[in-house]
Amino acid sequence: MFLKKSIVALTGLFLCIFLIVHLSANSILLLPEDIARGMYNSYSTTLRESPFIKLVAYLLYLSIILHAVYALLITIRNRKAKPNKYIVNRDKENSTWASKNMGVLGSLILIFIIIHLANFWARIKLGLGKEVSFDIDGHLDVYSVTYGLFQNIWFVLFYTIMSIPLAYHLFHGLKSGFKTLGFYHKQGLRILAKVSLVYGLVMGIGFGIIPIVVYFK
Numbered sequence: 155m156f157l158k159k160s161i162v163a164l165t166g167l168f169l170c171i172f173l174i175v176h177l178s179a180n181s182i183l184l185l186p187e188d189i190a191r192g193m194y195n196s197y198s199t200t201l202r203e204s205p206f207i208k209l210v211a212y213l214l215y216l217s218i219i220l221h222a223v224y225a226l227l228i229t230i231r232n233r234k235a236k237p238n239k240y241i242v243n244r245d246k247e248n249s250t251w252a253s254k255n256m257g258v259l260g261s262l263i264l265i266f267i268i269i270h271l272a273n274f275w276a277r278i279k280l281g282l283g284k285e286v287s288f289d290i291d292g293h294l295d296v297y298s299v300t301y302g303l304f305q306n307i308w309f310v311l312f313y314t315i316m317s318i319p320l321a322y323h324l325f326h327g328l329k330s331g332f333k334t335l336g337f338y339h340k341q342g343l344r345i346l347a348k349v350s351l352v353y354g355l356v357m358g359i360g361f362g363i364i365p366i367v368v369y370f371k
Contacts, residue, residue, distance in 0.1 A: 155231070158224045163334040165221040166327050170353070172214055173324070177360045183300060184367055194300070195293035202279070202294075222264055229257040250326060259323040266316040273303055304368040313365040321358025325350050 182194045201207050276282045278296060289295045303309050329343070329350040337346070 155228070158228055159334050161220055162224045162228065163331040165217040165224075166331045168213070168217050169221065170324065170328055170331075172217075173357055177357060180364055181360070183297075183364055187297075187301075187371060191289060191295075191297040192291060194297045195289050195291070195295055198278070198296040199293045218267065222260065225256070225260055251322075253326050253330070256323065256326060259319045262316065262319045263323055266312075266320070269312070273309075274299065301368060301371075304365045307369065310365040310369045314362045317358045317362030320361060321354040323354075324357050325354030328353055 179194075179197055182190050182197065184190075185193070201211070274296075277284070277299065278286055278294060286299055287295045289297070304313075329346050332346055333343070337343070
């Protein structure tokens with residue numbers, strides 16, 4: 155069980171780092187279109203062509219799979235180990251709402267990832283769906299793909315709403331990941347809890363607001 159929890163923790167922390175980079179890059183979309191298009195398309199081209207980034211991408215895919223599978227196995231085991239509720243329920247005293255619902259939050263995020271990959275990765279990397287055009291610099295016009303998607307109000311609402319479970323999941327996951335790996339310094343845990351809260355809020359608000367801004371551009 156410790157090995158499974160460690161894998162979930164390590165892959166989760168790796169994904170937390172990836173999200174910082176991903177949000178930083180997506181923030182380009184907040185810039186005026188004449189600036190954002192060239193920068194975003196150039197960035198996307200670098201991601202597709204850099205051997206180092208390709209290696210990181212494979213690690214990312216592997217991390218998502220391992221994180222989801224082992225988290226599911228742990229959740230199933232925990233449910234089997236506690237089939238009956240205790241007579242005295244002290245959940246509110248001992249755990250947060252996010253910690254008690256990590257399975258639900260994780261499932262929602264997994265659904266989001268699948269839809270996100272279908273909208274972008276499958277179209278841009280695999281060439282599925284409508285053909286992606288090139289910009290004036292010869293880069294695949296990924297900006298237009300993103301802009302076009304976020305002109306659909308239903309996708310805007312979906313991406314924005316899904317940023318809420320993402321924020322909750324990251325808030326609990328970041329601090330619990332360090333604890334799983336043996337970080338139990340009393341003062342450090344208090345600081346970590348605050349850092350996790352800020353991190354979750356920044357990621358949630360950041361990913362949630364970008365589709366709205368693009369929609370109203």
